[in-house]
Amino acid sequence: MSNEVHCPYCNARQGVSDRDDYRPYYVNCAECARRFIVEPVKSGVVVYRDGEAPCCSDPECREIEMADSGQD
Ligand SMILES: [Zn+2]
Numbered sequence: 001m002s003n004e005v006h007c008p009y010c011n012a013r014q015g016v017s018d019r020d021d022y023r024p025y026y027v028n029c030a031e032c033a034r035r036f037i038v039e040p041v042k043s044g045v046v047v048y049r050d051g052e053a054p055c056c057s058d059p060e061c062r063e064i065e066m067a068d069s070g071q072d
Contacts, residue, residue, distance in 0.1 A: 008049045009034045016045065024057045026050070 002017045005027070012031035016038055019025070024039035037048040039057045048057060055061040 003040075003045045005038055005045055005047050007031060007034070008036050008047050024048075024053065024059050024062070026059055 002015050005014050005016055006012070007014060007029040010029065010032040012029055014027060014030060016027060019040055022040045024037050026035050027038050028035050035050045037050060037053045037058060039046045039048070039053070046057070051058075053061075055065060
């Protein structure tokens with residue numbers, strides 16, 4: 001199964017494959033080559049522009065947060 005998303009910059013359709021988990025990931029648009037974030041959710045996927053996602057939905061921000069809280 002796969003999902004289809006619309007690029008938040010140019011609105012081009014882009015197919016994304018389902019993942020095994022709900023972690024957000026980056027997608028590079030095939031049309032405008034800009035990077036955006038796709039976050040799988042139960043009902044499908046949520047798309048964010050790079051830099052506009054909340055930290056928990058931003059792959060890079062999550063990595064930083066997890067590294068920071070590693071001492072817990
Ligand atoms: Zn695009």
